[in-house]
Amino acid sequence: MRRNALRRRAADDRDADQKDPLGTLLSRAGRGDQSAFEELYDALAPLLHGVVLKVVRDPAQSEEVMQEAFIELWRLAPRYDDSRGSVRAWAATLAHRRAIDRVRSEQSGRDRTEREAQKRPIQTNDVAEQVVANIDGTRVRKALERLTEMQRQAVELAYFGGHSYREVALLLDVAEGTIKTRIRDGLIRLRDELGVAT
Amino acid sequence: MSGTDIHQLAAAYALDAVDYHERAEFEAHYPTCAICKAEVAGFRETLSQVAAATAVPPPSSLKARVMAEIGETRQLSPLLPASVIDLATHRQGRQRMVRMLTAAAVLVVIGIGAFVVGRQSGDDNGYAEAADAILGQPDTRISPLEATGAAEGRFQVAWSPSANKIVVMGDDLPDPGPGKAYELWLVDDAGSHAVRLLDKADGRKVRRVLSVEGSPSQWAITVEPEEGVEKATTDIIFAAPA
Numbered sequence: 001m002r003r004n005a006l007r008r009r010a011a012d013d014r015d016a017d018q019k020d021p022l023g024t025l026l027s028r029a030g031r032g033d034q035s036a037f038e039e040l041y042d043a044l045a046p047l048l049h050g051v052v053l054k055v056v057r058d059p060a061q062s063e064e065v066m067q068e069a070f071i072e073l074w075r076l077a078p079r080y081d082d083s084r085g086s087v088r089a090w091a092a093t094l095a096h097r098r099a100i101d102r103v104r105s106e107q108s109g110r111d112r113t114e115r116e117a118q119k120r121p122i123q124t125n126d127v128a129e130q131v132v133a134n135i136d137g138t139r140v141r142k143a144l145e146r147l148t149e150m151q152r153q154a155v156e157l158a159y160f161g162g163h164s165y166r167e168v169a170l171l172l173d174v175a176e177g178t179i180k181t182r183i184r185d186g187l188i189r190l191r192d193e194l195g196v197a198t
Numbered sequence: 199m200s201g202t203d204i205h206q207l208a209a210a211y212a213l214d215a216v217d218y219h220e221r222a223e224f225e226a227h228y229p230t231c232a233i234c235k236a237e238v239a240g241f242r243e244t245l246s247q248v249a250a251a252t253a254v255p256p257p258s259s260l261k262a263r264v265m266a267e268i269g270e271t272r273q274l275s276p277l278l279p280a281s282v283i284d285l286a287t288h289r290q291g292r293q294r295m296v297r298m299l300t301a302a303a304v305l306v307v308i309g310i311g312a313f314v315v316g317r318q319s320g321d322d323n324g325y326a327e328a329a330d331a332i333l334g335q336p337d338t339r340i341s342p343l344e345a346t347g348a349a350e351g352r353f354q355v356a357w358s359p360s361a362n363k364i365v366v367m368g369d370d371l372p373d374p375g376p377g378k379a380y381e382l383w384l385v386d387d388a389g390s391h392a393v394r395l396l397d398k399a400d401g402r403k404v405r406r407v408l409s410v411e412g413s414p415s416q417w418a419i420t421v422e423p424e425e426g427v428e429k430a431t432t433d434i435i436f437a438a439p440a
Contacts, residue, residue, distance in 0.1 A: 034268060054252055067267065090242075198236055
């Protein structure tokens, strides 16, 4: 229903709509349309908040990061290029990076005194257990289960744990090259399991 | 980093599991590499699906704050295709530059908007490759910076707006002094934030690639304590409109 409503409203912008309904909203937002941005907010906020919260952990800081991320989406809206991916992927990338930058800048202060990379407790963020019981969740859980345990651990430590591949290597006491390979093989399998076109 | 290695970074990059240096290097590479570009796009779609499975609505108060703030936030201009950018306009006259320099000096001196957005780490073994990629972009413009006083040496900044990257090249530069470094300031249209880069100019040279966001209107160089400052403490020694 939402799709249909979007489609009607976007009669003047049919091409963009057919590719990605959120693309229409984003191109309107890129022309300064705040009500389009509001709809975009509604469509994207739970997705982005889920990621940011996983990475940042602290709810108050997550909210700050969310606010920064949405302001950035607003500023950059005129430059969105749909040939580089869907709006959801673009927005999730931007929010994830904001979250990562937040935890890393916090950490760099602490690292100087603590040298804690080796000591940091391993937090596995077991997504397979935590995903919500919706269709997306089931699909993603099944796809994650197709990864080897080691691939899944490396991908999750990086994506949700906010660790660089070097830090993941330290945490797991495995060579950096091995971690790079696990991450890569894990993502390729996940991509294929989820049927993402390449 | 060798040419084969950099392709291996696509997955780690899509996960944001690379350091700032590798991020800059990979970002200089992948837009021009069909394989990496497709991989990054595919991995990002994949991750957005993984993310969707963990969706949690934010507190409802957030929306009102976001909507209030966008009402006061200027959007960036769309990027113009390379063919529209006329190099001649950018080289036009000292007068415009002097005017902008004055504005920059005022901004920096009164300390508006020195806000740290990004910073690159030390030695850059991948410099040549990363720099080549940026210098090869069709929209790259090179601005030679003008010395504002009797400063020795020279700086150039090559900026590719489409890649959001700059290459900073300094030559024949004197040692900035003990505990000091050259700091680059990017002043943007709102004057509200600037990015800094610190370099000791070892071997009298600066060779750096870094990310910039937004649309800087000018570049300026000062000498600052090497740990960095958020507001310029000395006069601009080189500057140019972006």
